[in-house]
Amino acid sequence: xxxxxxxxxxxxxxxxxxxxxxxxxxxxxxxxxxxxxxxxxxxxxxxxxxxxxxxxxxxxxxxxxxxxxxxxxxxxxxxxxxxxxxxxxxxxxxxxxxxxxxxxxxxxxxxxxxxxxxxxxxxxxxxxxxxxxxxxxxxxxxxxxxxxxxxxxxxxxxxxxxxxxxxxxxxxxxxxxxxxxxxxxxxxxxxxxxxxxxxxxxxxxxxxxxxxxxxxxxxxxxxxxxxxxxxxxxxxxxxxxxxxxxxxxxxxxxxxxxxxxxxxxxxxxxxxxxxxxxxxxxxxxxxxxxxxxxxxxxxxxxxxxxxxxxxxxxxxxxxxxxxxxxxxxxxxxxxxxxxxxxxxxxxxxxxxxxxxxxxxxxxxxxxxxxxxxxxxxxxxxxxxxxxxxxxxxxxxxxxxxxxxxxxxxxxxxxxxxxxxxxxxxxxxx
Amino acid sequence: xxxxxxxxxxxxxxxxxxxxxxxxxxxxxxxxxxxxxxxxxxxxxxxxxxxxxxxxxxxxxxxxxxxxxxxxxxxxxxxxxxxxxxxxxxxxxxxxxxxxxxxxxxxxxxxxxxxxxxxxxxxxxxxxxxxxxxxxxxxxxxxxxxxxxxxxxxxxxxxxxxxxxxxxxxxxxxxxxxxxxxxxxxxxxxxxxxxxxxxxxxxxxxxxxxxxxxxxxxxxxxxxxxxxxxxxxxxxxxxxxxxxxxxxxxxxxxxxxxxxxxxxxxxxxxxxxxxxxxxxxxxxxxxxxxxxxxxxxxxxxxxxxxxxxxxxxxxxxxxxxxxxxxxxxxxxxxxxxxxxxxxxxxxxxxxxxxxxxxxxxxxxxxxxxxxxxxxxxxxxxxxxxxxxxxxxxxxxxxxxxxxxxxxxxxxxxxxxxxxxxxxxxxxxx
Numbered sequence: 001x002x003x004x005x006x007x008x009x010x011x012x013x014x015x016x017x018x019x020x021x022x023x024x025x026x027x028x029x030x031x032x033x034x035x036x037x038x039x040x041x042x043x044x045x046x047x048x049x050x051x052x053x054x055x056x057x058x059x060x061x062x063x064x065x066x067x068x069x070x071x072x073x074x075x076x077x078x079x080x081x082x083x084x085x086x087x088x089x090x091x092x093x094x095x096x097x098x099x100x101x102x103x104x105x106x107x108x109x110x111x112x113x114x115x116x117x118x119x120x121x122x123x124x125x126x127x128x129x130x131x132x133x134x135x136x137x138x139x140x141x142x143x144x145x146x147x148x149x150x151x152x153x154x155x156x157x158x159x160x161x162x163x164x165x166x167x168x169x170x171x172x173x174x175x176x177x178x179x180x181x182x183x184x185x186x187x188x189x190x191x192x193x194x195x196x197x198x199x200x201x202x203x204x205x206x207x208x209x210x211x212x213x214x215x216x217x218x219x220x221x222x223x224x225x226x227x228x229x230x231x232x233x234x235x236x237x238x239x240x241x242x243x244x245x246x247x248x249x250x251x252x253x254x255x256x257x258x259x260x261x262x263x264x265x266x267x268x269x270x271x272x273x274x275x276x277x278x279x280x281x282x283x284x285x286x287x288x289x290x291x292x293x294x295x296x297x298x299x300x301x302x303x304x305x306x307x308x309x310x311x312x313x314x315x316x317x318x319x320x321x322x323x324x325x326x327x328x329x330x331x332x333x334x335x336x337x338x339x340x341x342x343x344x345x346x347x348x349x350x351x352x353x354x355x356x357x358x359x360x361x362x363x364x365x366x367x368x369x370x371x372x373x374x375x376x377x378x379x380x381x382x383x384x385x386x387x388x389x390x391x392x393x394x395x396x397x398x399x400x401x402x403x404x405x406x407x408x409x410x411x412x413x414x415x416x417x418x419x420x421x422x423x424x425x426x427x428x429x
Numbered sequence: 430x431x432x433x434x435x436x437x438x439x440x441x442x443x444x445x446x447x448x449x450x451x452x453x454x455x456x457x458x459x460x461x462x463x464x465x466x467x468x469x470x471x472x473x474x475x476x477x478x479x480x481x482x483x484x485x486x487x488x489x490x491x492x493x494x495x496x497x498x499x500x501x502x503x504x505x506x507x508x509x510x511x512x513x514x515x516x517x518x519x520x521x522x523x524x525x526x527x528x529x530x531x532x533x534x535x536x537x538x539x540x541x542x543x544x545x546x547x548x549x550x551x552x553x554x555x556x557x558x559x560x561x562x563x564x565x566x567x568x569x570x571x572x573x574x575x576x577x578x579x580x581x582x583x584x585x586x587x588x589x590x591x592x593x594x595x596x597x598x599x600x601x602x603x604x605x606x607x608x609x610x611x612x613x614x615x616x617x618x619x620x621x622x623x624x625x626x627x628x629x630x631x632x633x634x635x636x637x638x639x640x641x642x643x644x645x646x647x648x649x650x651x652x653x654x655x656x657x658x659x660x661x662x663x664x665x666x667x668x669x670x671x672x673x674x675x676x677x678x679x680x681x682x683x684x685x686x687x688x689x690x691x692x693x694x695x696x697x698x699x700x701x702x703x704x705x706x707x708x709x710x711x712x713x714x715x716x717x718x719x720x721x722x723x724x725x726x727x728x729x730x731x732x733x734x735x736x737x738x739x740x741x742x743x744x745x746x747x748x749x750x751x752x753x754x755x756x757x758x759x760x761x762x763x764x765x766x767x768x769x770x771x772x773x774x775x776x777x778x779x780x781x782x783x784x785x786x787x788x789x790x791x792x793x794x795x796x797x798x799x800x801x802x803x804x805x806x807x808x809x810x811x812x813x814x815x816x817x818x819x820x821x822x823x824x825x826x827x828x829x830x831x832x833x834x835x836x837x838x839x840x841x842x843x844x845x846x847x848x849x850x851x852x853x854x855x856x857x858x
Binding site: 001002003006022023024025041042043066067068070095096097098099102122123125126130131134135137138141142149152154155156157158159160161162163173174175176177178180182184191194195197198199200201206207209211221222224232233237361362382383386387388389390391392393401418419420421422424427428429 | 430431432435451452453454470471472495496497499524525526527528531551552554555559560563564566567570571578581583584585586587588589590591592602603604605606607609611613620623624626627628629630635636638640650651653661662666790791811812815816817818819820821822830847848849850851853856857858
């Protein structure tokens with residue numbers, strides 16, 4: 001190891017101790033014949049003090065911002081410094097010298113637009129704000145999994161190269177699979193359903209692909225899909241589960257990422273159980289009462305969701321029981337009103353985060369619903385055949401990680417969240 | 430919810446209580462005018478007793494194996510029954526009737542070959558043995574992540590659609606990406622290196638693809654890759670980390686999956702720190718001393734690994750410092766002997782589980798190593814350019830989840846581990 005301590009490990013109790021730290025040169029300053037390096041590692045930023053008549057001073061003269069160095073030094077308690085300590089350098093070793101000038105300012109003094117940031121993404125990801133985003137994401141994913149573990153869900157890994165389109169043909173990326181045409185999965189939908197039919201409670205966090213032509217802050221060609229499926233359960237059970245997941249995620253991030261949230265100047269929304277539910281029908285009527293031009297059967301798009309958000313006064317709300325015709329073939333209709341479905345979306349202000357439903361589990365119903373959507377059941381036989389062998393009633397949901405992270409960070413685009421986003425114009429880096 | 434309890438929740442303390450359980454009909458037996466159903470859910474198998482003169486008896490007459498039902502009944506303590514309880518049925522609700530005969534026997538009396546099992550995979554995954562495999566996998570992955578969390582590693586999600594081949598051209602699946610040619614990532618190698626250059630310690634568990642022509646028990650076209658990268662570290666540091674990970678995984682599974690291991694009749698290998706290390710050079714010499722026809726520079730293939738395993742008497746061992754020319758361009762050479770590299774493989778008996786190394790972090794070295802392998806640095810500029818901006822020394826490794834699971838389950842083929850395996854002849858289900 002090239003270091004004995006992370007920077008955040010250095011506290012006044014180590015006063016006088018010799019340590020080795022290593023990281024990136026965040027900033028260099030000359031002051032009163034001394035040099036000061038703000039040294040950054042994954043844990044934070046610390047101050048290295050370099051005396052004029054030292055080996056370290058000679059080395060430091062040639063250093064540029066973002067060069068990597070290791071510093072052997074003595075910890076000195078100093079109330080004015082970050083964490084209450086400085087490192088007085090005995091010896092500096094240059095590991096890698098960064099070219100100057102940098103194409104992107106990591107120290108955050110110069111703001112860059114999103115195009116430049118994505119082009120110079122490695123430097124962008126070194127910015128303390130983006131590191132905070134990554135740490136928050138780590139917590140969000142961890143809390144999601146831990147909630148599911150605690151309820152007996154098992155992690156699954158479903159195939160990503162598939163023979164047929166899941167929900168109809170559009171928006172698929174073709175793959176040449178040993179000379180045959182195949183596709184990248186848009187979601188693990190059908191596989192997670194089958195697995196719920198084997199082991200009851202399953203979840204997966206994995207990439208999924210949509211060949212989206214549109215270039216919006218909410219779409220990626222490749223995103224991370226968080227999927228859950230649960231046997232012997234319906235949409236109401238799944239919404240209860242989502243409430244637990246969201247409460248746990250928010251609590252976990254609040255507790256473990258306080259500094260990160262502060263750095264991003266972001267306040268988390270309040271989430272408490274139960275999360276507000278409004279039926280699709282009531283939502284349409286509410287919008288009509290506010291003179292929005294919308295009718296039963298229409299999608300509810302962003303401007304209308306903004307109105308709903310304002311009227312409901314809730315950061316998070318479910319819109320439930322969507323028209324059956326507007327949902328995929330595997331969505332179960334309501335027994336009491338077959339025009340409606342046992343479905344829901346979870347909305348954060350005006351952004352759809354989650355989509356879920358009770359699923360059909362009768363073969364003949366699935367075949368009818370496929371035909372009603374102009375799809376040929378024969379192409380889905382690899383899926384349908386299993387419904388001859390005791391598929392249980394089941395329900396589930398899917399959630400996009402990058403969208404979810406907008407709620408947790410206050411960032412404005414999923415392209416900022418994705419480490420190396422993929423969209424129509426971006427395949428590199 | 431269609432159930433109040435999982436089967437394993439039922440214990441003699443619930444004697445006399447009314448409960449609802451739901452699951453699959455594992456077996457039905459007629460005995461002395463009564464019917465007995467072995468009912469299976471994710472938690473286990475329990476016995477339902479049905480009296481002749483009951484509603485439940487009428488329903489049970491039409492039931493087939495693997496049908497799904499819910500049973501309202503009364504718990505009766507009975508020392509002869511599994512868990513010490515039976516459920517005396519008051520009412521049975523048929524949820525979904527399975528066709529008979531089944532194409533695969535879930536109750537395990539009739540053995541099926543691997544081809545049939547993969548064809549009838551949903552039924553195969555309902556077998557208690559495969560459910561045990563899934564639960565063990567869940568634990569393995571969880572213990573892997575928890576070890577890394579505890580050492581400050583952050584989970585990352587890297588792009589899977591890439592513009593260029595990572596390690597040279599072969600074995601890639603082409604993707605048609607908005608009309609352009611792209612590929613599916615063979616590994617997150619270059620991206621995880623870059624991210625270690627931003628946030629120091631990263632890991633990822635995600636699909637990866639190799640267009641393997643060969644049909645062996647150790648290869649899949651799509652597998653789950655467990656990847657780790659660590660800045661300011663070398664191959665020795667990474668091997669220490671692997672030791673911790675393996676000790677934790679084995680301990681966690683031993684503790685949490687005792688029943689599953691028993692069901693599989695599998696004993697875990699002993700793992701303790703340090704794991705035996707042998708240099709590539711010593712391994713070759715040892716093999717030569719046993720009259721194996723092998724010379725320096727050759728790969729060490731399965732038959733030779735079997736010999737090594739026997740000679741070393743270790744279930745797990747590292748072969749370290751492979752010839753530099755045999756490793757990918759990003760592998761750092763040994764300073765003291767540039768023909769060798771700071772690399773390692775971790776072998777389980779005769780199966781390579783892990784491959785890792787110290788990485789090159791100087792641009793000019795990377796360019797030379799690319800050229801030495803007949804690769805054009807220009808095609809790697811999207812990766813190389815970042816080495817101008819303070820890439821730290823770093824090291825890491827990759828591990829295939831399905832291979833690792835052979836060690837944890839005693840199964841013989843990665844195709845049994847993968848839920849829906851993909852190989853040259855298999856794209857469905």
